[in-house]
Amino acid sequence: MIYTLPKGSYSEKAAKEFLKFLDGEYEIGYCNNIYEIFEKIDRSSLGVVPIENSIEGSVSLTLDLLLEFDVKILAEISLDIHHCLIGYDKEKIKIILSHPQALAQCRKYIKKHGWEVKAVESTIKAVELIEDERYGAIADRDVVKYYKHLKILDENIEDYKNNKTRFILIGYKKVKFKKEFKKYKTSIIFELKEDKPGALYHVLKEFAERGINLTRIESRPSKRRLGTYIFYIDYENGLEVLNSVKKHTTFIKVLGRYPVLVE
Amino acid sequence: MIYTLPKGSYSEKAAKEFLKFLDGEYEIGYCNNIYEIFEKIDRSSLGVVPIENSIEGSVSLTLDLLLEFDVKILAEISLDIHHCLIGYDKEKIKIILSHPQALAQCRKYIKKHGWEVKAVESTIKAVELIEDERYGAIADRDVVKYYKHLKILDENIEDYKNNKTRFILIGYKKVKFKKEFKKYKTSIIFELKEDKPGALYHVLKEFAERGINLTRIESRPSKRRLGTYIFYIDYENGLEVLNSVKKHTTFIKVLGRYPVLVE
Structure with missing residues (x-):
């Protein structure tokens, strides 16, 4: 099992990237937060958490938990983070929902449209809270795979284009990769x-x-x-x-x- | 006006501490998140946000916003953070709610009681979500001033006793203090x-x-x-x-x- 954040999260995306390189079969296990991931990992399972420039949880929490738990970092991967506007109809949006960090990363875009801003605990939660046409969410493009009634209304809406997040693969046992890495x-x-x-x-x-x-x-x-x-x-x-x-x-x-x- | 996080938050507590030292009268203005505080501050108002070891929002967000906005740091103060168990009846609690960072800081305490853990966006949100006796929240003792139907069921439940958070006073204009400071x-x-x-x-x-x-x-x-x-x-x-x-x-x-x- 490889534990990570909920379906449609950037961490899930990172977990899938790690799986491409990992030698062996792992099923993805979904957790509600970073803390739960650290708690669930045992000697036969792995975890994927954001560690830097995260939009899904505070980096400081990951650092605290790395100090507290005896788990090791087994690999890292960086993902480009591109935010999308998710909803029904861009013209009808009045309120925009997302994680505070994602809202901050799209501040200029939101301001241009004059939408009211509401911060929620995660980008996925924001998507779940889209009740009707008045709401829009900022999240990854992949969320529409799981929320098929919603559409991608706009892409790459982040203010800065070099928006990367580092994710780490953690666990108690060494893992094998399909190829050799230089760095x-x-x-x-x-x-x-x-x-x-x-x-x-x-x-x-x-x-x-x-x-x-x-x-x-x-x-x-x-x-x-x-x-x-x-x-x-x-x-x-x-x-x-x-x-x-x-x-x-x-x-x-x-x-x-x-x-x-x-x- | 001095903007900070919602009533009962640790940031509100820090704002009140700053007010003790500030020369002048300021009313407290409540914002939903750190981002909103930065947005609301103008040349005649101030803000109070956590900057280090925060349990209320990612420090990285504050750092990003300090880079983005031209606001200056005017003072800092450190508060001891003591978490309390809030609810109706400790014996009947099944589910414990709080901000992920607060949950992490009371991990051993929660484990001892075997409660189910649910992370929410803030400690205040956790208190608001206490529907009945089955729920408990981890928050500051002062929240019971605003939620009078709830009780403090346990105090100083954090695993580590040196739990401090640094808060900063921010604004565009210099402020005067009632006394001189050495450091x-x-x-x-x-x-x-x-x-x-x-x-x-x-x-x-x-x-x-x-x-x-x-x-x-x-x-x-x-x-x-x-x-x-x-x-x-x-x-x-x-x-x-x-x-x-x-x-x-x-x-x-x-x-x-x-x-x-x-x-």
């Missing part, structure tokens, strides 16, 4: 030994000196000790820098070394 | 000139060499150019490092230099 990333979480100027700088120096490219860095308040921060870092290729980073930390967790899946 | 922060957003190993390290070096403490760092995919990242950095005190940082960037925006409000 690998490692994701780590750590807490710095000293909370003083330059502490993070000394860690980044370890990466810079080895010519290792950081692809992402984020700090979040630590739940372990007040006033301290934990850092999430993604970097390209090897694990060979880890021992040097460890010197500067009180705590370090390797979330995984995994391939970046591309066609 | 100041500056928040900046920038894009690096070169996307290669060590690029960020050179920026952090500028801070480290001046003994300036970074209180937060975050990278997010840039919407301006594919494959590039923008960085959000908060640092203590002065602006004097800015010119040196500028050398390494293609784009820099100062979100504000502002006091950290404490009693």
